[in-house]
Amino acid sequence: MATPQDGNTIYLTEQEAERIRSIAKERVKKCADQRGNTKEPRDKTAAHQQATGAALMADMGGAPDPDITQIQGKGGHTIPAIAVGQPYPPCTASLSDLEPIKLGHLRMETHHRGKKLLVKRESPVVTLVARSWTMVQDGDGSDAERLEICLHKSRHGEDVLESTKRFIIKEPYFTLTDEGEPTLRIDHPSDLVICYEEPKPTEDAAAAEKLATIYKTQGNAALKQQDLPLAHEKYTAGLTVARRDIVVASNPDLARDISRNRAYVNLLLGRFDEVKTDSRASLTGRDDQRSKELDSKAYFRSGSAAYSQGRYQEAKRFFTEQQRLTPVDKDAKIQLKKTQARLREEESGSYDFMKMRSSLSQARPRVDAATFINNTEVKDSAEKGRGLFATHAIASGELLMCEKAFCVVWGHEEEALTAMTYDFRDDRIRVAPVGLSKVIVQKLLNSPSEIESIVDLYGDYKGDDKDVLNNEDGTVIDVFRVHDVISRNAFGPGSQFSEGARNASTGLWIHAAYINHSCTPNVMKEYVGDLMIIRATRPIKAGEEVLHSYDASLDYDARQTALMTTWGFECNCALCAAEKADGKEVRDKRMELVGEADAFINRTPWAGAKRLVFRKAQKLAQAIDESYDEGRWKDVPRMHADNIKAWLSKASPR
Template identity: 40%
Template sequence: MAANTTIFLTPEESGRVQTTVRDLMQKRRDQRGQKWTAYDSISLIQEATSASLLQDLSCAAFGLGGAPKKSQDTIIAYGIGVPYLPSTSKLQDLVPMKLSDLCMETHHRGRVLSLRRVSPVVEMKSSSWAVFQGDLQNEVERLEVFLHTSQNGHNTLNLGFEFLVKEPYYTLNNHGQRTIRIDHPSDLIISTYNDDPESWRRRDRSEGLQRDYTPVEYKELGNTALHDKKYAMALAHYAEGLRVLTIQTDALESLTHDEDGYQKDLDAKAYFRAGTAAYRLSNFRDAKGYFAEQLKLLPGSRLASTYLEKIEVREHEMSDGVYDMDKALRSLSKTKGRPDAADFVRRTKVKSSPVSGKGLFAAEDIEHNDIIMCEKAFCVVWGNENEAFSALTCDVRDNAAIRVFPAGLHQAVVQKVMKNPSQIEKVLDLFGDNEGLGKRPCERDGIPVVDTFQIHDIVQRNAFGLGQQSEDEDYRNASTGLWIRASYINHSCIGNAKKELVGDLMVIRATRKILAGEEIMHSYDKTSDYDARMKALYLTWGFHCSCRLCIVEAQDSPALRKKRLMLENDADLFIERTKPAGAGIIAVNRAKRLRRSIEETLNEKRYKNLPRRALVGIEQWLQTAGCR
């Protein structure tokens, strides 16, 4: 990662964050079991209205539909407390409850709460909240959706008029305010859709989109909303219709197999949609079959022919690992950093590792500098995208450890697996500290159940930073991604592989000859500073490295390691100020002296055949300057 995608906190700053989070956790424990008490409903609604209005004014100050510019010295911070499981109960099995039944710091298992929104939605970077009314008009409560606040690009609370909260969790939010907190998207169900921003002012519960329509009725309602330019409402109708259709029948069951011209067109359209869906999921074999069937019905379909040509290219990539990298590079601006490519993984296999958990192993001999594997990101968020944001998390499970966490990537991964349940299992198979619901996907009431705490830990331990991609990217909006196959590659400071990126296509190459059956490993952190590297490996990935290089470096005295680091910093400063091309004898001799001084801190016998990271920069400078 580039230097300005990293945040450094002083001990005092770290202490303040940790104290704030621990105090909040204690406050929650102290209030556990306290009964719900009534609010001044008017005051609470006014609070939400004022906050929403201030937010609108702030956005307007930076242009219509815009958002406030990021501060130059702030980052969102929140605590990671004790994880809890999402509800896995069916709605029909849950017993209705009232707001007055709520108890503080309690997960009300076996219960369901029916609520109506009675305030505008306050949208913040990491959460959204609004005021909700229970069965009685004077009974209101704050409901806050944390982090996973949207559906199909629209704020969930703004899409809804009436909601059902499965097994509600009543707690204190990060500001110490009482709230019904939603961490798992499947725990909050919209029972009545309505995207009218003023719908919350109405007293009746009869308006909006009710559930339990047929797919055809949802489609007609969606068409009407689209005609009226109520786009969020139209999307909600279509999405709900597709959800019901998925429950009732497979998408290809819409085929009529009728020879009539009109029906033949419908069948061809069904095959085309199935083909494009399979292609986007990289299921090229099925996609090829669907497009071939479409061509049988419509022999002149240029779109189907184009897709079949693309599939032929993808199949060559998958089998031979041969890519047109120049074409991929040229396409990056058009594809938003996501080139059209297939995965090449046949030279590798996943199995248990003697290092840790599962690892990636060579299935055949691989020569030096050959491609080991290529993989498209399962999910990537680029720094220039609105979804990109990092947060400072304080994890009380790990002695209040403070980390910079890719919260935007976490959101994107949860969104993707919610929309594509068939993809959940391969994500859940990755290593994470929290077992959550286990490795098998779960679905209730036609909705995928995703444990966001489990996904958080998987992202924390497996995400890759992509380095600075643009001038306005820093630690608050760093580009990050999740690659499934590459996540099985374990760490070693003296690994046998290196990674390159072409957009979100990760290319793993061998840095030496690798024999069949040998584990593939690469360095997660390439810094030469032993102490900084050990800290980073533990904080980010949760382990201490014990490779041969780390063992040897640990034997050096702290004073020697400090001296080596200071010499390396001197070399870096020299490299920054002195261009190697055309360098004179004085500059070359200065570089050689720096190299020699660093070499003197590296015991020749103990460091034999080990990488000498502190020398990399000055060695490259000397090579470029034409010196051996």
């Protein structure tokens, strides 16, 4: 069994790694053997009892979780093990374009394209680390089957399967679990449509207005109780009725009032695109004082949404309009002042880093700052796809760019989750920040306008090239594509707060993701909370590509392994070419000397070092320098002795 030697490293034995591989491969083989077989009927009573018992055991923590790999060591770590690399696209069709199918017509290991399946939940929900499952029945109760949602199983803090009783599954995927049990499997959140209560149709204007008002009142009550998903559901039902012509004709302000209320709920839920849509729909445009105050609220909510998205010019327009309508409103003045500060950062790169650092804490790990990228542009890079290039000359030490993260999940936060992934495509096991994947998918569901910037980043899987982001049922996201983008583009923002391997902090910086790797970079990065700061380490010419090190290990073999495993390429820069030509024996001897030098530095203070000690340090530095072949290493940076030479430069022998 694997044993972590410290809190920041995950170790797997060959036996544990092989167990993960064998479970994944065995499932694929079983699915292939049963492909096309008709679903066998389930005993509905037995199915209900199975789920009830499993839910009880999961709640009590009395049963092993099949999702996880046990990594025994300090703290008794448990890491989810997830198979990846068998992607399939989400359904892009609308419900109205799909044909109904029954449970009894399902076939094993089949994506039932062009079909939709109506089911109702008939058992408790079993909540596991990386999935939730329950038992469902046909709409008429004639058959039962298992339904599971993998990874992306919650929305706004609520388990999706517990949010209601009725669902429609778009293009249902019928397959097997890792334990070999038949199941309907949901990977893409948009493939599961939640069926809420439908407003009762009526042609009576007074009755319709009364019904819309009831929904509005229910939404207000839910909002007062901070049940935001329920408030959103009730306001949405109210709008469905209030926007009917028969209601608009008699009470046009009812739909505006509900839209204004839903805009506030959307703001609290982080559904920023919808905030602006609802706020716009709530505007009266009238000149009386009460109407101006209501419209001022709408502009404030739109401005807050745009500010949260980092769209500061847009936020400025909304807050300016709010101030015009209500000149004495203090909120508008405060927000305008903050927005103007962000615009200055965005345009000139003028930041108060000291103030930012002083405001950070584990409770508030994110800074209020804008992104400054005016010194850079994305262009094609020779043999590297796309890259980031300097638009003008940058001096050594000068600020090149600062970028506010699109999303960071900190290790101490509830959303943090690390998993072991086995990838069928290259037979490799990797550590993956699945907690970040979950949060980013949720953020994209909330703000579909952000999707294009994410899927434009490099990933191994490109989807079906349809690029359908929305249909009449809502937002469509290919979670496999998001996973691959994050796997190739995420960064760790350093140990700014306490964390370990199981809950490492990870984030995505979209613009910085275009920076390609070099073992001899021309920039270095640091972090202030979730703000990435990139400075030049040497003069950079206008038009020169910006490069940083994805892995700064001095060990050639370890560095190449990390680059291939995590980012999928072998580096052939001048440094790597020289080290490769040296041969393993020379590299190992050099790294042995580096180890000796580092051990010397750790145990020997440089202040007041005696001549004998100083001489020993010189010999270590000299031995490392002598390991370089002068011909191969001409004009190639020789960094292995940098630490010991830095010690020597500070030491003063007696």
